[in-house]
Amino acid sequence: MASMRRLEGKVAFITGAARGQGRAEAVRLADEGASIVALDSCATAATVAYPGPTAADLDQTAAEVRAVGGEVVTGVADVCDLQGLQKVWDDGVAAFGAIEVVVANAGISSANWLWETSEEQWEETLAINLTGVFHTMKVAAPAMIRQARGGSIIAISSTAGLKGVPYLGAYSASKHGVVGLVRTLANELAEHQIRVNSVHPSAVDGTGMDVVDMHALVARGPEHLRARFSNPLPGPTSAQPSDIAATVAWLASDDARFITGAQIPVDLGTMAR
Template identity: 55%
Template sequence: MGRLAGKVAFITGAARGQGRAEAVRLAAEGADIIAIDLVDNPSRYVKYPAATQADLDETAKLVEQQGRRVLARKADVRKLDELEAVVREGVAQFGRLDVVVANAGIVNYGRTWELDEEQWQDLIDINLTGVWKTVKATVPVLLEQKQGGSVIIISSVAGLKGLPFLAHYAAAKHGVVGLAKTLANELAEHDIRVNTIHPHGVRTGMTDDSMRDFLAQSPMLAPIYMPALPYQMVEPEDIANMVAFLASDESKYITGAQLPVDLGALNR
């Protein structure tokens, strides 16, 4: 029996990358999966290819190969009604909800004073407000069940460190830490744990060449991004491993924590 046998997990941004790895890993641990993704370009400032419906379908297929049930739907974390509809459908189909993984996010780059309003707002709407809406759509179900639960928010090294050319991203990722800490206090009496995970760069394809250009123009800032361990990036499965731990009873006494998977970058 897996660590999550009989559990149900809701995962945002599940079509590929970290979200897919998390869905597959939690399924391997015995959980049924409710998976959502926008499967469209969320902002004209996002330069890497958007996830597709085919990507989300592949995630569903991989979950089913683990012998688990899956509900995969297109939904936008900026739209509360869409999130609530998928949560209702998933709970009706699987009977419960136990784990929430707020994973969906975007990234783009720019000097703080050169970001325009739309670029700032698009990222905040998805990476911060979208997490709050994910919580708003799911936590009432956990409370109604009265059986506890685990809420896991994917933050970043940029949620604990001021990374250059990422002011909007760092503001959002710092913001979800405050959200998680507050939720951890509010939900503790209900045995619902809330934690954040802080990856260094993850090999998901969510990047473009503009960061390299900015660092070339300001080489003194490059060391801020350097890891301590002799690796350049972590794999999506490494983040999924931490998600599985926080979703399981092995972490039942951990809440309000910020867990880095950062190659030692935060020690620099």
């Protein structure tokens, strides 16, 4: 685990923290000294091919944070629900004080040819992946400005937020949208010493987001599209949640104090293809 305590005394608010990358980020940031406010909807989205986590999964995240010596508050809320999100934020502030690190990680994924993407699939993907990040920023930014302690906001986008990934049209549109939010807010918050960056994983193991419909489409698709999914780095084809969490911890820390408005890939080199 972490060999550094770069986040001692800080409080981190993480969405989508019941499992996968969100859980790894909660544990890593706690291991570096942060207190954690962990939010998740603990629900299954209507248009995805995999089950969502339960409240027990969010409790497991809390247990793993405590196991590394961290303090944690959990909250069940949907990032589409601005008031629900605000309440979990307020509960976190009541428990720990000012929140200086925000990880907008909650997201869903489903796959289809763009022209076969249903209205429901489009709307739910944009609502959670893009409006959810907007809501997170809308709650976080004014509070962080008022606190006047600076901070770091990190949005988990995807390599599909930097290039067109076949079969992920709605997802790719939502994740490109996240880059627009990040670049805008980085400009708006710089004078308050609040940095805003995005992280762009390609494939990540051990998360709920193992998109079965995606694998089927890739296997069936033409060779020239299959080639889009290969990585320069040999070995595993996916990163681990802990790899993304390590990048998030770095961006949250003063080691990244001059980095804002940036898009950081953690992608085994696939952006270079």
